[in-house]
Amino acid sequence: MKIPVVENILNANDQIAEANRADFEAAGVFVLNLMASPGAGKTSFILATLDRLSPQLRPGVIEGDLASRIDADTIGARGVPVVQINTGGGCHLDAPMIRTALPELPLAQLDLLFIENVGNLVCPANFALGADRAVVIASVPEGHDKPYKYPGIFASADVVILNKIDLLDVFNFDLDYFRRGLEMVNPDVPCFYLSCRTGAGMSEWVAWLLSQLPAIRPQTLNK
Amino acid sequence: MKIPVVENILNANDQIAEANRADFEAAGVFVLNLMASPGAGKTSFILATLDRLSPQLRPGVIEGDLASRIDADTIGARGVPVVQINTGGGCHLDAPMIRTALPELPLAQLDLLFIENVGNLVCPANFALGADRAVVIASVPEGHDKPYKYPGIFASADVVILNKIDLLDVFNFDLDYFRRGLEMVNPDVPCFYLSCRTGAGMSEWVAWLLSQLPAIRPQTLNK
Numbered sequence: 001m002k003i004p005v006v007e008n009i010l011n012a013n014d015q016i017a018e019a020n021r022a023d024f025e026a027a028g029v030f031v032l033n034l035m036a037s038p039g040a041g042k043t044s045f046i047l048a049t050l051d052r053l054s055p056q057l058r059p060g061v062i063e064g065d066l067a068s069r070i071d072a073d074t075i076g077a078r079g080v081p082v083v084q085i086n087t088g089g090g091c092h093l094d095a096p097m098i099r100t101a102l103p104e105l106p107l108a109q110l111d112l113l114f115i116e117n118v119g120n121l122v123c124p125a126n127f128a129l130g131a132d133r134a135v136v137i138a139s140v141p142e143g144h145d146k147p148y149k150y151p152g153i154f155a156s157a158d159v160v161i162l163n164k165i166d167l168l169d170v171f172n173f174d175l176d177y178f179r180r181g182l183e184m185v186n187p188d189v190p191c192f193y194l195s196c197r198t199g200a201g202m203s204e205w206v207a208w209l210l211s212q213l214p215a216i217r218p219q220t221l222n223k
Numbered sequence: 224m225k226i227p228v229v230e231n232i233l234n235a236n237d238q239i240a241e242a243n244r245a246d247f248e249a250a251g252v253f254v255l256n257l258m259a260s261p262g263a264g265k266t267s268f269i270l271a272t273l274d275r276l277s278p279q280l281r282p283g284v285i286e287g288d289l290a291s292r293i294d295a296d297t298i299g300a301r302g303v304p305v306v307q308i309n310t311g312g313g314c315h316l317d318a319p320m321i322r323t324a325l326p327e328l329p330l331a332q333l334d335l336l337f338i339e340n341v342g343n344l345v346c347p348a349n350f351a352l353g354a355d356r357a358v359v360i361a362s363v364p365e366g367h368d369k370p371y372k373y374p375g376i377f378a379s380a381d382v383v384i385l386n387k388i389d390l391l392d393v394f395n396f397d398l399d400y401f402r403r404g405l406e407m408v409n410p411d412v413p414c415f416y417l418s419c420r421t422g423a424g425m426s427e428w429v430a431w432l433l434s435q436l437p438a439i440r441p442q443t444l445n446k
Contacts, residue, residue: 037261039365091345122314141364142262148291
């Protein structure tokens, strides 16, 4: 007797992620999946990026949290279309949650969609959402050993951000050690050192982001 | 036809947690389950606590990480019995992992066992290990909104630590807002503000910890 084997527990999620991806492509919206520890500065990073985008580029945001709408309120105050997903205790966003949120966004009128995942340096890496780029944000106060201790999520990144770079000295953060760990798990991944608070390094990140967009080029960068 | 229903997916874990708890009690060891975000300072907190314990009190440590033995090496350098558990990507410790690690520790010769969970402010709260106290460590750089955004783990805490208190001003951290959020999800939970780096607040925490131990009283505190 042949016993059927369920080959990949993520298949159902992956299939819906592909449907999301098709919808994003049809709408002409470029999508970032932002993953980080709690408090690494995901929302500040979205805001600091929004501040530096051309007014012609129309952004939207999906906020993922276990509970609360603190971040969605912050984003909404900027007049940016935003949807809050509360996972009700769940440790990551998944493709069906994104699918449920999409009708709440004016997708055809967006160019760039930020999806802020639940603060968690482990689980979000295992669930595709249909995004174009996986962005992993580390932050200086977390310490320079994170790529060694959380290799999975750093390996899954298309680009890595090191935030709160203005506090290197306060935390005795060893940049070389961090970078060696990152290169071990994800060689040649683009990495930007920046501070959302001071603005240091933001223009390099935004220039890279714009270079990834299919139709919009770095010259639309307005500051 | 009556269809059997699996009532609680955690039952298997809970049963093994109870076996762990029985072993801890038989060995006369008091056990802390330390839970926090990546980089909140769990290992520094263990070290700073060890520094302030009487030499008569014999500690041990179980280190949980997805990968690496960085923390175990740091603890081991102090001459403290330590076991490293690598979850191989798993987002939390569970009771069977602890059970597997126990034979590697001289349990009967320990008074106090620190279990450092995987850095994750969501999943560890759902898996009992058999510990006597759940310790949740928040840190100032993560921001004052964490109890609102991650209510589950703060609700599960027997005691809450706010670490890196020397950096309140650097991060514009609103202590009242943090405390209100904490009281909303876990009224009357003991909470200690401290800095492992400067030592501020450590003596209050250690006095409380010693007050929880069944046989050892605060007068054994040696500094």
